[in-house]
Amino acid sequence: MNILIIGAAGMLGRKLTHSLVADGELGGKAISRMKLADVVAPEKPGGSSIGFDIAAVDISDPAVAARLIADRPDIIFHLAAIVSGEAELDFDKGYAINLDGTRYLLEAIRQASAKEPYCPRLVFTSSIAVFGAPFPDKISDEFFTTPRTSYGTQKAIGELLLADYSRRGFVDGVGIRMPTVCIRPGKPNKAASGFFSSILREPLVGQEAVLPVDENVRHWHVSPRSAVRFLKQAAAMDTAVLGSRRNLNMPGLSATVGEQIEALRRAAGEKAVKLIRREPDPLIIEMVDGWAKDFDASRAKTLGFAAESSFDEIIRVHIEDELSGRIGV
């Protein structure tokens, strides 16, 4: 089996790569080749018999997608995106990467399938940013998409294209609407949602973090470990059950910032909590106010997707996967 990961240098891309290399297989089929693509060259994993190709590419270049799929990968993970904050600041760049980049990929697959039968599984990472306030208490699987960011708009368009290209038989697509991934390891990125991770990640290693919103802000979270599992499940699942509805709300954990902080207190004590500095940011407050807070996600749950059920669990996953089991506060 031949796998292509677009966006392989990002946080989820790296974790997915490592997980697939560790598994050596996907859906019961051995992985023979992997192509890792991103705007910067992804690192080549060592200690594996899998053949790796590394590609540093700009997916907003119309010619790139055809080269990426030239060896007809069986499974394509499309994770590459300009994140919400940056797509809001740079209108053109967001549309070029998030909309055009996705459309070029779908078109390249369609053109390839016109020459010789080809219908790869394409796992598209969408986002809960496709939804925009006002919301019901729990967002149902049939709630409409009225994004309040350009990023959310671009993801919603990607979903529609994915569904139409799948319906026409050009690709076998699954779109998964990721909750906010928390705790994101590493450095903050430009995502406006970054503080949800930062207020736990930094204090867990004895560093200060900034909280730009109120403690009563509620949001929808999933650990990186579950997010990677979602991607692999979406790649291996039977898509016949999806019909023409190819985009799924993933399960997650609905929690307030206050509940996050209480879990931090239980895991690392008052000393850690004291490292959170309140610094309200009107721009972030306004953006976050338009974001989804809680979901039903019953369709995905029925299909076997499952997430964490407490922030204690999410913090434990972070301590295990990122801190070698030790808190540094």
Added chain:
Amino acid sequence: MNILIIGAAGMLGRKLTHSLVADGELGGKAISRMKLADVVAPEKPGGSSIGFDIAAVDISDPAVAARLIADRPDIIFHLAAIVSGEAELDFDKGYAINLDGTRYLLEAIRQASAKEPYCPRLVFTSSIAVFGAPFPDKISDEFFTTPRTSYGTQKAIGELLLADYSRRGFVDGVGIRMPTVCIRPGKPNKAASGFFSSILREPLVGQEAVLPVDENVRHWHVSPRSAVRFLKQAAAMDTAVLGSRRNLNMPGLSATVGEQIEALRRAAGEKAVKLIRREPDPLIIEMVDGWAKDFDASRAKTLGFAAESSFDEIIRVHIEDELSGRIGV
């Protein structure tokens, strides 16, 4: 006031043009100029002091939109589209006109607004084809868009772009999801929904019509007269009340083909009904099966949009507007 109509040679475009010329004003402001654009040159209306420009253009040409809006129209009606049947048969053409054409228009407006403040009202005709089965009995204003045609996909994408460009302040957009316009005057077009009109229009003038589906097929209709009124209302309405949700389900009449035929019998007798020839068409049956049947539309109703309440009324409108008040059977 300066008005641009893109798609002015189509059925709705011509009716809208005539209606605006007859009114001489829109939203209380006198119309001084009108630019009528379409892929074939729209007819120039006579007997009016309004200055007309006529443009035969291909909106899938990236350079066209900037020329169309060069004189900064206050109101733009974007009615141009490849219809459902044709967009399904010609994948590239549907995406080129319905997606790229709409995006080029929005981009041209954005580029113009970057040079000098400009934020025209843009009325975008969307369609109930943005929805795809299975449906609830009545589709609510918050139901999700899972189109089952490429046309519906392209319209749903147009809606998302319209909302994002409006949110960013580049344009003042209103998207209206038209019910199927019935009775369409003139010749059949390539829309798969054409028979809904044909089974009434042809018998009313003593001609045969083909019915490709069952009598129990239920669908969502509006007269051309109401459709034109919707367009004018959308152009003149206060958009502040829409917030970030710029796309509206228009009101309509939910009726079965059997109910249409009963209304025809009441209007024109058994002789007219006998002119309907049953000829099941599997392709049309399958497409129509995925279409919306009934809507709540309460948001648009609250905003003052109203449609017909019986097929007797829809037939009467057709006889008045198209047949000079006389049935020809």
